Amino acid sequence: MRELIEKVLSECKKYTADGRVADYIPELKKACPADLGICVLGGSETVELGDCDKRFTMQSVVKPMILLLALMDNGRETVERLCGVEATGKPFDAFNYSDMALRGEHINPMVNAGAIALCTLIGGEGKDEKFERLFSLVKRLSKNQSITVDEAVFRSERETGNKNRALAYMLKAYGMIDCDVEDMLEVYFKACSISVSCKDIANIALVLAHRGRDPESGEELIPAEYSRYVTAILAICGMYDGSGEFALRVGIPAKSGVGGGIMAVVPGKMGIGIYSPSLDKKGNSTAGVKVLERLSAALDLSIF
Numbered sequence: 288m289r290e291l292i293e294k295v296l297s298e299c300k301k302y303t304a305d306g307r308v309a310d311y312i313p314e315l316k317k318a319c320p321a322d323l324g325i326c327v328l329g330g331s332e333t334v335e336l337g338d339c340d341k342r343f344t345m346q347s348v349v350k351p352m353i354l355l356l357a358l359m360d361n362g363r364e365t366v367e368r369l370c371g372v373e374a375t376g377k378p379f380d381a382f383n384y385s386d387m388a389l390r391g392e393h394i395n396p397m398v399n400a401g402a403i404a405l406c407t408l409i410g411g412e413g414k415d416e417k418f419e420r421l422f423s424l425v426k427r428l429s430k431n432q433s434i435t436v437d438e439a440v441f442r443s444e445r446e447t448g449n450k451n452r453a454l455a456y457m458l459k460a461y462g463m464i465d466c467d468v469e470d471m472l473e474v475y476f477k478a479c480s481i482s483v484s485c486k487d488i489a490n491i492a493l494v495l496a497h498r499g500r501d502p503e504s505g506e507e508l509i510p511a512e513y514s515r516y517v518t519a520i521l522a523i524c525g526m527y528d529g530s531g532e533f534a535l536r537v538g539i540p541a542k543s544g545v546g547g548g549i550m551a552v553v554p555g556k557m558g559i560g561i562y563s564p565s566l567d568k569k570g571n572s573t574a575g576v577k578v579l580e581r582l583s584a585a586l587d588l589s590i591f
């Protein structure tokens with residue numbers, strides 16, 4: 288397994304040149320475009336290779352965690368009433384809803400509007416408690432209590448996140464959320480700025496791959512029903528508006544983020560974390576997708 292992953296990684300390194308590091312959040316521009324790291328958990332061995340020790344911000348990889356906590360705090364009906372489950376076919380930050388009224392069924396938990404809306408369902412008194420509860424869940428599932436928030440990225444997102452601000456005010460204008468918009472954006476921006484390694488997101492993926500259980504101890508960390516819900520959403524729309532193509536080529540439920548992370552859930556088998564910050568036009572890591580495509584073919588990992 289190690290040799291295979293080593294080979295795939297060295298073959299795919301060249302694809303980092305096909306993309307570009309995200310620059311719409313100024314702090315993200317500082318990433319090194321040629322980085323490529325991976326952690327694979329759940330086979331007979333743990334494999335960590337390449338730039339796997341580099342830390343990067345979760346960005347949209349945190350969206351499945353927001354969804355999970357919203358489900359755990361409110362149950363499925365409330366979550367589905369606020370935020371639908373169908374692929375939108377639009378970019379993650381789209382706010383062109385002029386062709387139809389903005390309603391829950393028109394968004395999903397993996398686009399910004401859906402994730403921001405779901406932040407309002409996280410239990411807790413104010414923005415700080417809500418964020419801390421989300422942060423605790425991330426630390427628990429990643430088995431890493433020393434995870435931190437990248438304050439520079441957080442400030443950068445807050446200062447420049449006017450598209451998200453517009454989206455959030457639109458949610459309020461359409462009566463979908465009823466809260467202090469700036470507070471909710473703070474929870475969202477901070478969540479996106481949680482700084483992780485490949486192993487951290489591979490650990491989270493491993494729990495989802497085992498329907499919410501820690502595969503070592505057997506302990507239930509997330510109700511199985513919600514683990515399945517989140518994994519299904521990843522299969523439908525986890526890779527932005529490139530999810531259909533990714534399903535055909537790779538066939539693994541996964542979530543990518545503009546920080547360069549991909550968290551891939553191989554049901555019953557593996558959790559995979561990849562970091563490579565050069566992105567294609569849709570926001571997916573160019574080399575990361577290639578690595579997953581080759582691993583999926585070599586190890587027959589497609590769920591389809």
Ligand code: GLU
Nearest residue numbers: 346347379399479544545
């Ligand atoms: N914080 C980012 C934003 O909302 C997340 C984007 C992403 O990774 O898709 O713009």
